Amino acid sequence: MRSRLLAVMFTVFGMFWSVQSWAEDAPKVVDAPLELKVANRSIMAFQATTLGEAPASRVKRAKAVIGEALDDADDLNVAIDPIMESYMVLLGSRRAFIVSPKDIDGTEYDSVQQAAEAAAARLRQVIAETREARNLQLILRSALAALIATGVYIGLLFGMLFVRRKVLKKLPELMHRHTQALKVGRVPLVDANFLYPLASRLLELVRWIVVMLFTYEWLGFVLSRFPYTRPWGESLNNYLLELGGYLLQGIVGAIPGLGVALAIFFIARGATAFMRRILRRMAVPGTLSWLNHETLQPTQRLTSLAIWLFALAMAYPYLPGAGTDAFKGLSVLIGLMISLGATSVVGQAAAGLILTYTRTLRPGEFVRIGDYEGTVTELGMFTTSIRTGLGEVLTLPNSMITGTVTKNYSRVVQGPGYVVDTVVTIGYDTPWRQVEAMLLEAAKRTPGVLEVPPAQVFQTALSDFYPEYRLVAQAIPSQPRPRAVLLSMLHANIQDVFNEYGVQIMSPHYLSDPQQEKWVPRDKWYPAPAQESKES
Known part of the structure; x- marks a missing residue:
């Protein structure tokens, strides 16, 4: 008998141990929180299983108890009663629901009693509103x-x-x-x-x-x-008040940061004005070779830009909303835009600085840049504008100017003005002294070509069929279109002078040796208008 009893006890103990082990190893099911609402008003959010009841069952039971109590009487007493570590909310003599310690996890309540008292207060409000709804x-x-x-x-x-x-x-x-x-x-x-x-x-x-x-x-x-509908109205009013309080709190909280940002702004403004005065004093001739009246303005702009960029970097953390995601996204967008377009922009700006500080071009000078010729009207950081002799205004990128050959017709002249030149090719059977004299005569007849310094003729090449003569003279300062007119008048006078002395301008080209040698005898070295005194 005793052996049978011991066998049964060991069997029951083994079954209990197996069930306990299975319960510990089995995955725990977390109940979803469920809110208890009565008459459109939130009373309590149940998060845990209490006395074997899940949150859904607890909500269903509490609604049934509260509904029956409100149907029986309008004047009900609401109280709370502690039970072990939990609190029981009583509606009259009935238990409405229980508030357990697990129900306040992640909530604003510090204790179970505080949560139970808040739920009881809301339940009292429901009773009062129910009584009011039944009062006509x-x-x-x-x-x-x-x-x-x-x-x-x-x-x-x-x-x-x-x-x-x-x-x-x-x-x-x-x-x-x-x-x-x-x-x-x-x-x-x-x-x-x-x-x-x-x-x-x-x-x-x-x-x-x-x-x-x-x-x-x-x-x-x-x-x-x-x-x-009172809960809805209260939520609307509370939202508006919360929004107004949030905005007011944000404005008040941003005042110190705005004060610091304004202080940085005024300091940067004062530093900019101070540096402008310093640079104007340093631009006096004889102080710095690279700083003069031409480079003073871009230097002041660069200095001001550096000061304001430094001030912006210092003031950025103090601006309202600088730490928000919106500001961070805006910063990323601006950085992306700068990184995508920085190559060309920075290249153009660097080319503009090179042109400014090397003084390659100056406004008012007549230049030839590649295939474009005209007077410089504006020298900017990114582009340079020139006005041609045909009434056109060309805007050239500074990077193109630094990457090509630039001819300046105004830099080497004596006094104000610009250089005007033209090229003619005459056969070897025409004496070079006569060609030079005719070109100088054409220059004298052209209005606008200065006599001092005198015009000069250079033999720039001795080609296979003809030599090349370049007439170089200095013209009076004028607008670009008169320069084009001046060149046209000079070319017309060259044709007239050559026609007067019977010399053809058409350059010869040969397909075979000529029957007579193309040379000039000594007795024909000085035909009119050439003079023997010109020979060196």
């Missing part, structure tokens, strides 16, 4: 208040329409009066015809904002008058 006199008062609020709301809307018509009627007169007062000399700074559409759109935007605000307040007030 209170419902009629609420409906009357809602009607009065609706009438005030409609009146405000019509008042806004009336004010809008009056303002739009007076707006043209006011704008014309104030825009006439804003003048620089006799020129108005703002045109009322362009400002009126902008002002009317701004007024329309303000009107819609005010209408939405009035609608929001009216809806929240009306919903708060009735027990069932």
